[in-house]
Amino acid sequence: MSERKMLQIQKISGHPGPVPGKGTQREQKLCKLIDTTTCIGCKACEVACVEWNDMPFQTTTFDDTYQTMPDTNWNYWNLIKFNETSNPDGSFQWLMRKHQCMHCAEPGCLAACPADGAIVQYQNGVVDFEQESCIGCQFCVSGCPFNVPKFNPETKKVYKCTLCSDRVGQGLEPACIKACPTGCLHFGTKEDMLMLAEKRAKQLRDISGFRNAGVYDPQNIGGTTVIYVLHDAGNPEKYAGLPSTPRIPISFTVWKDWFKPAGLIGSVMVFAGLILHYVTAGPRRTQPQPPIKEVDGDAPRKEN
């Protein structure tokens, strides 16, 4: 796609040698800021995402919640997760978190991907899937600490939020940002968004009485291109299982950081990766369709 040529590639999955053109031009790191404290759960961002990306509708069923569906899907990249929470003081909070690809600085999906060019990270922070190079192995599904990439069993490819790289490449904001009616979604440089997020968190702490308000930008994966303002940054899990410390399965980091530099190539590599993955991580999250209720807190809403 021509517009994507305007983006400078930083990392490529499964690619031998250096990234072409690396260092020729420095791009600002982009950032999407999601202020969960001013989200009203209207789902305008969900609609904008489906419409801009021209995705087919799917049938949903009533599931005792306002949440559109249990999890994101190959044709549904952006989902507000609704959580009913009771605070220790007995007060009630209805938490809403826009769930989508976090575009990690150290992307687990990219680390896991063995297909040359199927996953690219641009210098501006966008992590994008190139379906024409995808081999459908779904390692990216296992590699993601946020359970984001979703497999389409018909096309045998994996899909996720592109941060609207086609729009961003043309200097536009992502579709969800444009649709948000409350202004809880912001888009700009990482530096600016962090500043805005910290300012908002301080306001929540100092004025609104949310003593633990803070910014979610997990440093153990190098930070994320999508960051959150949370009322309770000490407990991100209560926002539908947002991990305090997102981890890329060790099999993939081992593969990427140890074996590959050691010069092992080809099918032996993939085989070793597979074995390591199964030994260390087991068959976790390799299903193309995630289970409706998961035990790790990813399931919608209630604590019973």
Added chain:
Amino acid sequence: MVERITGIPRDQATKAWDAFTSIRANGDMKKVGSIIYAVGWTHHSSGTQTIRTAAMIQLLLGNVGRAGGGVNALRGHSNIQGATDMAGIFDSLPGYLKMPVPADVDLKAYLTRITPKASKPNEWDSFNYWSHTPAFAVSLLKAMYGSAAVKQNDFAFNWLPKIDRTYSWIDIWDGMYTGKIKGMMAFGMNGVMIGPNSNKNINALKKAEFLVVCDIYPEETSEFWRAPGTTAEEMKKIGTTVYRLPGAGFAEKDGTFVNSARWLQWKYAAVPPPGDCKLDQEILARIFMKVREKYQKDGGKFPAPILNVSWSYANPNNPSLAEVAKELNGKAVMEVTDEASKTTIKAGQQLPGFAFLRDDGSTMSGNWIYCGSWTEAGALTQRRGTEDPSGLGVYPNWAWSWPMNRRVLYNRASCDLNGRPWDMRRKQVWWDEAQGKWLGNDVPDFKADSAPKDHMGPFIMNPEGVGRLFVPLGAVADGPFPEHYEPTEGPVINPLHPGQSTNPLAKRFKTDMDKYGTVAGGFNIICTTYRLVEHYHYWTKNNPMNVQLVPEPFVEIPVELAEQLGVRGGEKVKVTSIRASYIANAMVTRRIKPMTVDGKKTFQIGIPIHWGFRGIAEDAGKTSLNLVNALTPTVIDPNANTPEFKGFLVKLEKA
């Protein structure tokens, strides 16, 4: 007492009140507080009194006339304000002129009745802008009847309809049910769904001679004759002729939307209507032309009002909305001069504002408050200037707001007695002594040259010139001060005055289908209804995207009540009021908590209104095809005639 009535714990209520009133701590006048309400506040048998209470609080706190202040309604439609401005209600003419009544024997009698006289409290002077009512009314008559409206025939005043009774929404349906109204034209109004007491409305339509529906989807009103439960035998007996007209959707039309902040924003058609579909104005114009043709040919009881209507559009069968908008603004019929600004407008020119309107027939304007929106400079409603020189969010060049592009009404109140802004860093308007007039970042909503020492009150539309804590002249039907009343179907007897628990002036209806439930009758749960952000009234159940977001109807039930009934989320429950039953999925939630009202543990449940018997989920057999508003009672507020959708009694069981 507040805790006993509302169920809000005393400390929580106090905390909220303290937070809101803290803006005036230590006499600080700089901060401003806003009250923003969704129209649910009005959906009570004493709804007007609730809004009045909000207005009184804002007056007492000095939050009126100030940027960021006021009492602000979030409306349920994009153009409700426009509908009200344009007299989409039975008791007013465009621009909030009062509707003539039979006692108004001539124009003079009418104008005398509706033109308020200044009633100046001791030290205050009063502008009493409504004293110009004759100019507004005569200009409206000139817009309606053109050259046929002359001084000699009272500007055709007697051609206007005169109302002898209340023609509110529920009265219309009641009238049809009792045989007094023979038919109905419903444009984008799904009356069966809107309710209240939908089954009464369905039965009313069965008795009608005709029903004309203009809508873009097959909907419940035009298909009332096959509402679930109607047998084939019954269908055969329904004699109502139903006409469906091929209407156009909002994105296929141009024209203006008027928002709650009174901005008239012109919009352009995105796509033309598909197939044979027609714009509303073409449908209405064609009907009018046919009716007029029939009057011309056959005469009739009273042909003059039909034959003399001014209809000077380029294509009489399809007027453009630009032509209509220009007509609403108005133009000079003869040359007029405004003495204050020494400006002369020649005959035929668009008027620059309502200061030019005259009561002698030299001007015409279809709606005086819109005068200034389409001047010789063009359509100001089409402006899209994003500059905001004052930084206050005024955006004076974005579209146009009535009156005369003022963005905040009564903005004289943003200054102290001496005309100095309460907050010098956020100046809306101010008195300039040197120039001897009011200036501002907003258009001053005041007599431009009235010096502060003259003590003119800022509330220029009230004959008193000051805000109304006490409402005189019977302007509010149920009394000069607000009072708490329980809903007509209330869970408790009003602890304030058990002898008069409910609003004595709330109107109930008397047919066999108007029944009212009581706790003693087994209806022990409070029910409320509402809309979802994911759906738009009764339309989006036809749109796959919205249906994907929220696919099926549901009833929200507190966890405690669900446990008591043994109901789990996702199971079907049956809600029954004295009027009807409703079956849908249970959504068990902690968001709605039990309340302690007058010492009694009381449960409330809530039901979104969007599903009926036609739509994607309905046609796929995923719903029980029942209507939420079949549950709601036929009882209305005595001022606005708004139904009590927000509080009524039901019982709940597993379905």
